[in-house]
Amino acid sequence: MKKKKMDIIYEDKEFLVINKPSGVLTIATEKEKVKTLYHEARVYIKKQNPKNKIFIVHRLDKDTSGIIVFVKNEKLKNKLQEHWNDYVKKREYLAIVEGKITKKKETLTYYLKESKTHQVFISDEKNGKKAITHFSLLANNKAYSLLKINLSTGRKNQIRVSLNASGYPIIGDKKYESAKNPIGRLGLHASALELEINQKTYKWCAKIPENFKTMFRKEIEDYETKLNG
Numbered sequence: 001m002k003k004k005k006m007d008i009i010y011e012d013k014e015f016l017v018i019n020k021p022s023g024v025l026t027i028a029t030e031k032e033k034v035k036t037l038y039h040e041a042r043v044y045i046k047k048q049n050p051k052n053k054i055f056i057v058h059r060l061d062k063d064t065s066g067i068i069v070f071v072k073n074e075k076l077k078n079k080l081q082e083h084w085n086d087y088v089k090k091r092e093y094l095a096i097v098e099g100k101i102t103k104k105k106e107t108l109t110y111y112l113k114e115s116k117t118h119q120v121f122i123s124d125e126k127n128g129k130k131a132i133t134h135f136s137l138l139a140n141n142k143a144y145s146l147l148k149i150n151l152s153t154g155r156k157n158q159i160r161v162s163l164n165a166s167g168y169p170i171i172g173d174k175k176y177e178s179a180k181n182p183i184g185r186l187g188l189h190a191s192a193l194e195l196e197i198n199q200k201t202y203k204w205c206a207k208i209p210e211n212f213k214t215m216f217r218k219e220i221e222d223y224e225t226k227l228n229g
Contacts, residue, residue, distance in 0.1 A: 006018050006037075006040055006041070006044060007019035007021075007206075007207070009067065009204050009205070009206060010202075010204055013072065014071055014072055014073065014076055015069060015070070015071055015072070015202070016041055016044075016045065016054065016069075016070040016071075016072065017067060017068070017069050017070070017193075017204050018037060018041065018067075018068050018070070019065070019066060019067065019068075019206040019207060020037050020060055020064075020065055020066060020067075020068045020190075021065055022062075022063050022064065022065040022185045022186060022209070023062065023063060023185070024036065024037050024062065025037065025062050026038060026056065026059035026060055026062075026068060027056055027059060037068060038054070038056055038070075041054050041070050042054050045072070052072065053072060053073070053074070054070050054071075054072060055070060055071050055072070055073075055074060055076075055077035056068075056070060056077075057069055057070070057071055057077055057080040057081055057084065058080075058084060058154070060190055061157065061160075061186075061188075063172070063173075063185060063186035063188075064186060064188045064189065064190060065185075065188075065189045065190070065206070065209055066093070066189045066190025066191055066206045067190045067191070067192070067193045067204055067205075067206045068190075069193065069195070069204075076197075079197070080197070084154065085153075085154060087195055087196055087197045088154075088193065088194070088195055089194040089195065089196050089201075090150065090192060090193065090194035091150065091151045091154070091190070091192075091193055092148065092149065092150050092190075092191050092192035092193070093148075093149040093150075093151075093159060093188060093189060093190050093191060094138075094146065094147070094148060094149070094188075094189045094191050094208060094212065094220070094223070095135075095146075095147045095149055095159060095163065095170050095187055095188050095189075096144055096145070096146055096147075096170065096171050096183070096187035096212065096215060096216070097144065097145050097147060097163055097168040097169060097170050097171065097187070098143070098144060098168060098169050098170075098171060098178060098179070098180055099143070099144070099145060099167065099168045100140050100141065100142055100143065100144075100145060101137055101140055101145040101147070101168060102137075102140070103137065104136065104137050105134070105135070105136050105137070106134075106135055106166075107132065107133070107134045107135075108131075108132070108133040108134075108135070108162040108163070108165075108166055109130070109131070109132050109133075110122050110128070110130075110131050110161070110162050110165060111123045111124055111125050111127070111128030111129065111130055111131070112128050112129055112131045112155050112156075112157075112158065112161055112162075113127055113128040113129070114156060119175070120155075120156055120157040120158075120160075120161045121161070122161065122165050129153075129155055130153060131153050131155040131158045131161075131162060132151070132152035132153050133149060133150075133151060133152075133153075133158060133159055133162045133163075134149065134150045134151070134152065135147045135148065135149045135150075135163075136148045136149075138216070138219050138220075138223060139216045139219040143180075144171065144182075144215060145168065146215070146216045146219055146220070147163075148223065157175075157176070159188060160173055160175070160176045160188065161176060164176040164177050164178075170186060170187050170188050171183065171186075171187035172184070172185050172186040172187055173186055173187075173188075182214075182215065183211040183212065183214060183215065184211065185209075185211065187212070189206070189208060189209060189212065190206060191205060191206055191208060191223075191227065192204065192205050192206070192227055205224075205227045205228055207224070208220050208223070208224055
């Protein structure tokens with residue numbers, strides 16, 4: 001089977017922005033060193049020029065798809081890594097969750113802590129890190145809801161844990177108590193990112209996966225039209 005090419009959203013002298021597929025690690029782990037998006041990006045830029053370098057400034061969970069930003073110089077990498085929340089003006093996701101949500105909008109605030117086995121769980125203000133997640137309802141049916149999500153903080157597994165704690169686990173998320181998987185993957189996609197740095201504003205959008213559209217086609221197509229408008 002022929003390997004798919006990287007889905008490059010944007011590239012210039014400083015940035016390489018990619019639409020990461022679900023099931024692909026952003027960076028290497030102890031168990032997997034090669035099958036990562038970082039490795040693919042590195043091979044890609046080295047083909048252009050062996051002296052080229054690539055740096056990661058943030059990451060997505062393995063089973064989450066969507067926007068990943070790489071940069072091509074260390075100075076910019078350090079700037080973004082150290083002050084990511086200052087430069088990022090919008091982080092938007094689409095999620096399909098179990099249950100019929102009727103609230104049009106809600107803000108979820110929890111304190112999260114990570115166990116030694118890398119499971120993130122709800123803690124308290126003293127021991128956990130504050131996680132603020134905003135969602136808007138785009139569509140629902142008897143069994144599922146489609147949500148647009150924006151983040152005020154960027155904690156590990158924040159969206160997944162917060163939605164599950166609220167009684168609406170993301171479909172396909174066995175780690176956080178989802179019992180249903182109608183699209184054969186985690187129902188979470190990083191759809192938009194807006195960055196303001198060096199007196200420039202960058203706005204990037206990642207195409208929504210087709211399997212999401214099998215559940216809420218019209219609403220997702222309308223969302224994409226607004227996103228790209």
